[in-house]
Amino acid sequence: MLFLKDRGFQHPVASEITPHAVYEQRRQMLRLLAAGGGGLAMAGWASREALAQIPRPNKLAALAGARSGVAGATTMEKLTAYADVTTYNNYYEFGTDKSDPARTAGTLKSRPWTVAIEGEVKKPKVYDLDELLKLAPMEERVYRLRCVEGWSMVIPWVGYSLSELIKRVEPTGNAKFVEFVTLADAKQMPELNSRVLAWPYVEGLRLDEAMNPLALLAFGLYGEVLPNQNGAPLRLVVPWKYGFKSGKSIVKIRFTDRQPATSWNRAAPSEYGFYSNVNPNVDHPRWSQSKERRIGEDGLFAKKRATTMFNGYEAQVGQLYTGMDLKRFY
Numbered sequence: 009m010l011f012l013k014d015r016g017f018q019h020p021v022a023s024e025i026t027p028h029a030v031y032e033q034r035r036q037m038l039r040l041l042a043a044g045g046g047g048l049a050m051a052g053w054a055s056r057e058a059l060a061q062i063p064r065p066n067k068l069a070a071l072a073g074a075r076s077g078v079a080g081a082t083t084m085e086k087l088t089a090y091a092d093v094t095t096y097n098n099y100y101e102f103g104t105d106k107s108d109p110a111r112t113a114g115t116l117k118s119r120p121w122t123v124a125i126e127g128e129v130k131k132p133k134v135y136d137l138d139e140l141l142k143l144a145p146m147e148e149r150v151y152r153l154r155c156v157e158g159w160s161m162v163i164p165w166v167g168y169s170l171s172e173l174i175k176r177v178e179p180t181g182n183a184k185f186v187e188f189v190t191l192a193d194a195k196q197m198p199e200l201n202s203r204v205l206a207w208p209y210v211e212g213l214r215l216d217e218a219m220n221p222l223a224l225l226a227f228g229l230y231g232e233v234l235p236n237q238n239g240a241p242l243r244l245v246v247p248w249k250y251g252f253k254s255g256k257s258i259v260k261i262r263f264t265d266r267q268p269a270t271s272w273n274r275a276a277p278s279e280y281g282f283y284s285n286v287n288p289n290v291d292h293p294r295w296s297q298s299k300e301r302r303i304g305e306d307g308l309f310a311k312k313r314a315t316t317m318f319n320g321y322e323a324q325v326g327q328l329y330t331g332m333d334l335k336r337f338y
């Protein structure tokens with residue numbers, strides 16, 4: 009704070025600062041730095057303080073993460089407000105309206121929790137959540153999340169690369185795909201009796217996609233454990249793919265030699281393929297994918313943003329798809 013003052017920045021008195029406002033202020037500084045506005049001392053301050061100290065909304069248990077060293081893992085774009093991240097959700101097990109999960113997911117029991125690792129691995133194992141929380145150092149990653157419906161958010165996740173877990177269970181030579189199975193319990197999830205999707209919600213990745221360091225096993229956001237509606241206690245975040253590839257509340261990870269049958273692909277195969285990479289050049293059969301609405305920017309004069317190839321992560325993941333026809337493998 010003092011530092012900001014010394015540099016002549018305007019800021020409110022401490023008592024008026026919400027954690028989110030402090031966070032935004034620090035990020036503003038980082039953007040200035042990135043634009044060449046600061047010196048070396050500032051850069052040191054920035055990396056030590058600004059991204060590693062995550063102000064919390066003070067609702068849930070703290071879960072801190074150090075700034076990630078993974079290339080491309082932290083966008084400097086403005087964060088989507090915590091209130092939006094936690095009240096505008098897709099979690100169909102808790103209702104299909106965006107506002108449903110925040111209201112109804114209180115019944116999700118996120119502890120005790122286990123994740124079974126099965127299939128083509130040398131070390132199959134049922135991990136307890138506490139073991140997973142200590143498996144690798146927690147990192148903060150600020151990812152864009154782009155839903156296939158045409159909206160996006162910028163969210164500071166806390167977690168570590170999925171590859172950390174994959175390395176430890178040692179996939180066999182037959183492992184070509186990874187299947188993610190999420191919780192399906194009618195006692196905890198009000199919509200499980202509905203036929204919207206085939207439960208459990210299943211998603212999948214090719215093994216090399218799952219090994220890409222950007223594929224994140226997330227346990228928290230905004231410096232706290234995940235709210236239930238965002239997929240407590242752990243979920244996947246695959247930032248270069250449409251949001252539905254990022255399964256919430258994962259209970260099983262299965263390594264297979266065959267491409268998994270995923271829930272959305274089974275529900276509407278012509279609309280939702282296995283790959284589902286964000287691609288402004290391949291439209292959804294019923295709507296364009298070339299633009300997106302950033303949640304929180306939906307005022308009267310807000311312009312839609314251009315959707316970018318692989319959601320802006322092309323430098324990091326483009327090589328995974330060399331030679332593939334992305335219109336065919338949508």
Ligand SMILES: Nc1nc2c(c(=O)[nH]1)N[C@H]1C(S)=C(S)[C@@H](COP(=O)(O)O)O[C@H]1N2
Nearest residue numbers: 097098099100155209238251252254255256
């Ligand atoms: N189990 C489960 N995971 C899910 C979904 C779901 O309905 N059930 N919805 C997906 C979709 S469509 C999106 S856009 C993201 C939304 O994540 P968020 O609510 O944390 O922004 O979660 C994905 N993961």
Ligand SMILES: [Mo]
Nearest residue numbers: 155156251252
């Ligand atoms: Mo989505």
